[in-house]
Structure formats: structure tokens, C-alpha cells
Amino acid sequence: MKFRPLHDRVLIRRVAPEGKTTGGIIIPDAAQEKPMEGEIVAVGPGVRGEKGAVVPLDVKPGDRILFGKWSGSEIKLDGKDLLIMSESDIMGIIDSPAVAKKAA
Structure with missing residues (x-):
């Protein structure tokens, strides 16, 4: 099924959070918060x-x-959990090349 948002709405798929902290501690799924990315x-x-x-x-x-x-409303489309929200609810765009350089 294809889905096209109207007006200034965007359809978003949450990115899976890291299962480990920077110190190497493994976080169980039940204790993790929903990602904001x-x-x-x-x-x-x-x-x-x-x-x-x-x-x-x-x-x-x-x-x-x-x-x-x-932010947003959670929907299920073709068996996938997605979010639909207005563009004004988005705080910013992550520039991945800058993140990669910073980590190196």
C-alpha cells in the first residue's frame, strides 16, 4: 500500500536505539525509551x-x-509502526557525515 501525507505532514519510521551505552552496559528492551530519532x-x-x-x-x-x-500520532501501515506528524514538530535534521567525522 502506498501512502502520501497531505499538506505539511511527514511519515516517519523510528530508528532503533542502541542496545548498549558508551560504557558498554547492555540495556534490556523493557528499560529502553522510545527513540526521538x-x-x-x-x-x-x-x-x-x-x-x-x-x-x-x-x-x-x-x-x-x-x-x-x-510528537506525532502513531499508526500501523502494512504491519510497520510509523509516526505521522506536522513538519513544525520536527526539531532538526541530523547531518550524518558531520556525526561520522566527530566520532573519528
Whole structure:
């Protein structure tokens, strides 16, 4: 099934959290919080501006993002747990090359 969000909505798949801390302690699944990081699966066309023109979104499918802990609505689509939320609920885009350089 294909799904296309409307207006400024985005469809997000949560990224699985690390099962280990930086110190090497393994965290059981029951004790882990839901991650606030995800990957955008689909985006809507954008929201209409004051002059009636469609303003495109700043995010695109494939972007890794951070969002608020209680943001969005959880849905199940084709057996997958996803989130749908407004673009304004997204806090920022994670630039993966910068993260890789910082870790090295």
C-alpha cells in the first residue's frame, strides 16, 4: 500500500536505539525509551502560503531527523509502526557525515 501525507505532514519510521551505552552496559528492551530519532519515509506537498502558492517542505524522504518525545500520532501501515506528524514538530535534521567525522 502506498501512502502520501497531505499538506505539511511527514511519515516517519523510528530508528532503533542502541542496545548498549558508551560504557558498554547492555540495556534490556523493557528499560529502553522510545527513540526521538527517525527517518522520513514520505512527505506531503507543502502548505499554502498567504498568497495561495504551495510552499514546499524543508525535509525530504531519507532525511534523519530529531522530534519531540510526545510528537506525532502513531499508526500501523502494512504491519510497520510509523509516526505521522506536522513538519513544525520536527526539531532538526541530523547531518550524518558531520556525526561520522566527530566520532573519528
